[in-house]
Amino acid sequence: MMRVAVLGANGFVGNRIVEMLHLSGAAQVRPIVRRAAAAALPRRFDLDVRVADAADRPGLALALQDCDVLVVAVAGDPETIVGTVEPVYQAAQDAGVRRLVYLSSASVHGQAPAAGVNEDSPLSDRQPMAYNNAKVRAEQALARLRLAGRVETVVLRPGIVFGPRSQWVGGWADELLSGQAYVVDGARGACNSIYVDNLVHAVMLAAVSERADGRVYLVGDREQPSWRDLYGPITEALGRSLDQLPDRPASAAVGEAAPSRLQALRRAAPVKALARLLPRPVRVGVGAGLNAYRARSGVSSGGRSTEPAVSLERALLQTGAVQIPWIRAEVELGYAPVVSFDEGLRRSIAWLEYAGYPVVSAKGRAGR
Template sequence: MMKIGIVGATGFVGNRATEVFLAQGHEVRPVVRSASSADRLTIKNLDYQIASAFDQSQLADAFKGCDVVIHSILGSPGLIRGSVEPTYKAAQKAGVRRIIYLSSMIVHRSAPAIGTTEASPLVEKQQFPAHPAKIYAERKLLKLREKGSVEVVIFRPGIVFGPRSRWVSDLASQLSQGTAYFINEGQGICNSVYIDNLIHGIQLGISTPSADGEAFFVGDRERVTWFDFYRPFAEAFGVDPAQIPSLPIPEFHHSRKRELISAVTNSQFVQKFLASVPEDFKQNLKNIVPKRNKSSVAVIPQVEEVKQVEHKPTPVVNEMMAELQQSQYKLPFDKAERILGYEPIVSFDEGCRLSIDWLSQLKQFETILKK
C-alpha cells in the first residue's frame, strides 16, 4: 500500500481519486488551500494538509511521507503555470517517487486533428489561454525531470464525466431549462472518459515503471458522438434528443481590452498574490460587495400596472463548446494499452446510468427526472 498526496483534492477528479484509493486500502493525503475548502471533500476526517499551490515550503511539508503525488489542479492560466515548479521541487525535497500530472487533450486543441497521437506536436497558438498554459506546465515538469529525481507521468484526458462532473450537471441544467443545443446535429466526436476509467489509468500510471516521462490519452472504449452523450440524459429528462436544436456557429468577437484584463488577472503574479490572501478575508469581502440582483424589476413612475412577460430561455452557443462539438477524431489510447495495460473498466452506458442516478438525488432535478 502507498501514501498518495493529491493536490487539488476537492476538485472533481481529485475527490473521486481520494475515494477510490482509500477504498483500495491506500493512505491518502488531500492537499487543500484552506480548511474551508476541505469541507468539500466527500470523505471527512482525513489527514488533509493546507498548502498554497505556489508555496514550495508548504507543499514540501504536505508531501512528507508520500510515495506519489497527483497534481489535479483546475484554474486560471496563472495557477496552472505557477503551480508546477513548486510542486516538483517540493516533491523532490520530500522524497516523493513520482508525480502524476493531470493535463488535458486540449494541448492538441479541443478538436484534435485527425491522426493525432501523444507524439504529435502540441498546438501552442490557441484562443483559450488555459490551453497553452497546460502545454507550458507539461514541458516545465519534463524539463525539471531531466535534472531531478522525481519521476513524471502525464495524462491527457478529454471529456471526463460522471457523478459530480460539471459536464453532467451543466447538461442537466440545460436540458431542464431548454437551452441545450447541438453543433452539426451532434455528429462530432465526444472524447469521453468516465471518471473511474481515468482513475484506473492513473493507478496504472503510478505503478508502471516504464511510464516515467510519458504522456497518455485514456478514454472510453466506445466511439461516442455528442448526440450519443446527450441522448441518455435527455431521455431521462423526458426530452426527445432529436428535438434538441442544431445551431449555426456564430462569429465570435474578441475584445482586446477584455483579453488584456483577463491576461493580467489570470497571470502568475496576480494569482500568487490572491493565493496569499486569507480565505476568511476574501469571503468577508464577497459578503460586503453588493450583489447585482438580476431578477429585479425597474419601477416606472406613474404606471399603475406592469404586464409581466415570461421570456423563454434560448440556447446560446459557447465558443469552447462550438469547437469541441466539431471534433471529427476519437483520440486513440493504444499507447496506454501497450505500456500501462490500460482497459476501460466501466462502459459508457454504465457511466451514464451512474451519472443519472446521481442527478436523481439532487433536489433541483429529482422531481423532473423520469425513473
C-alpha cells in the same frame, strides 16, 4: 503500503481519486486542499487532510512529507495552471516524493484534433483556447523540470471526463433547466469521453508502472460515442428531447469559449451562499421555474436576450470527427477501461436524481 497525496482533493476528479484509492485499500491517501473550508469533503473518511496552496513551495513540501506519489489534479485559470507547475514539482522534490502524476488534458491537441493525432504529435501554444495553451505550457515546464530534477513524472491526457459532479453532466442539466441548452450541427461530432473511474484507474497504473517515468499517455473510454450519445440520455432523463433543442450552426461561433465554470462560480458566490441554505430539491425547483419564465419571456433578469452565444469551444467539440487513440496507455500501462460508457451514463443520471434534479423515471421515459 504506498502513500499517495492528491493535490486538488476537493475537485471533481481529485475527490473521486481520494474515494477510490481509500475505499479500495490500494493506498494510504493524503488529500491536500487549498482552503480549510474545502477539507470537509475528503475529511468524511477521517483521512489526514492537509491544507496547502499549490503555489506555496514550503507549505506544500511540509504537507507532502512521507508521501511516495503525488497526483496533481489542480483546477484553475490559465495563470494558475502554468504558475503552479514549478513550485509543485520543487515541493515534491523537497519532500522526497518519488513520482508525480500530472493530470493534463487531451485538449492540448485542440477541441477538434487532427486525424492521426497521438502522444508524439507536435503541440502548439497558439490555439484559440487559453486553457489549451496553458496545459501545453504546463506540460513543457514539467518536462524541463524532470530533466534537471529527481522526481519522476507521468502525464495523463484525458478527454471529456464525465460522471457524477462533472460539469458535462450537472452543467448540461443546469442548461436544460434554465432553457439555455443548445447543440451545434446536431451534436454528431466525436466525443472523446472518459468516465471518471476509468481515469482514476489510469492514475493508479501511472503511479506504479516501471515504464511510465517521463512518458505521456492519452486515455479514454473503450467506446467511441458522439456528443449525442452523451447528451441524449441525460436530456431524456430530464423529460426533454435533444431534437427539440436549438440546433445552432458552427459558423455562428464567436471568440473564446464561454467563461470557465470556476470563474462563473466565483461571480455567483454570494448568491450561491444564500441558496445553499435551501434543500437541493427546493433550489432546483425554484431555479427551474424562474429560468423557465425567463426563457418563455425571451429576456434575462437584466433585460437582455436569453439566447446564448455559440461558444467556439462547443462548436469545435461537437463538430470534430476524430476519436483519439490510447494505444500507448494500453501497451505500456496495461490500461483498459473498468466502466463502460453506458454504465457511466447510468451512474451519472442516478446522481442527478440523488442531487435533486427532476429526473423522469426510466418507466416514464420508456413511455414517451
